[in-house]
Amino acid sequence: MFISVTFYIYPPQRISKIKTKRPRTNDELEKIYVDTRPDLDNYVKALLDASDKILFRDDGQIAALSSQKLYSLDPRIEIEIHKLEEIK
Template identity: 40%
Template sequence: MTIYTKATAQGRPRFNGYTHRAYDDAKSREWKREIGYEMKQAYKHTPIKTPIALMVYIEIEPPQSWSNRKRERVIHTPITNRPDLDNYIKAIQDSMNGIIYLDDKQIYKLYAVKRYGKENKITLVVKGET
C-alpha cells in the first residue's frame, strides 16, 4: 500500500492535569485521522489477527530551497536529521490500529527506511504470519 502524503512524526504526548491522562497533540491527531482514512480506502478487509511483519518506506521530498542539482543528487539517499525514524513509525503504527491489524502489539518484526524521494510518500508492506 502506498500513501501519497508527507510523513509526520509522532509529537510529544500532552497531559490533562485534571484526568492525568495523556493525549496526542492536534497535529499528530489530525495526521493519524487522515492516514487512517486513506488506509480504510485501500484496505477493505477485516483487521489481521495474527503476528505481523511490517516494512515501512518513508520518502520525503528535499527542501525547495535546495538547488535542483542538489535535489536530484540526494534522491534515494538516507535522511539522518530530525525527526527521528522511530517517531514516524509510532505515528504510522498508531494510525493502522483497528484498520490493518487489531493492535500494534501484534508487530513482531519491523523494517523501516527514511530517505529522500521525488515525492512525499509512505509505502507499507504488511505480512500476517500464521
C-alpha cells in the first residue's frame, strides 16, 4: 500500500503577511513548506498509529510513503491511500 499525506498547518503571523503587510492568500500559503517543529516524522507516526485498524489492518502494510507539511488558513490533513499492484 502507498500512502500520501499532506499536513496543512495554520501559519504564524510572520508567514501570513509579506513585506508590504498585505495578507497572503490561502493559495499562496499552501505553496510554502513548514520547516519548523514538530518534525514531520512525528506527525506521520501519530497519524499512522491513530489510523491503525481504521484505514488499514496494520501500518505494516504500508510499503511506500510520501509526506509534506504546508501552511494553510484551512488546517487539515489530506490522506491518499493507493493499492500497490504486484509485478507479474
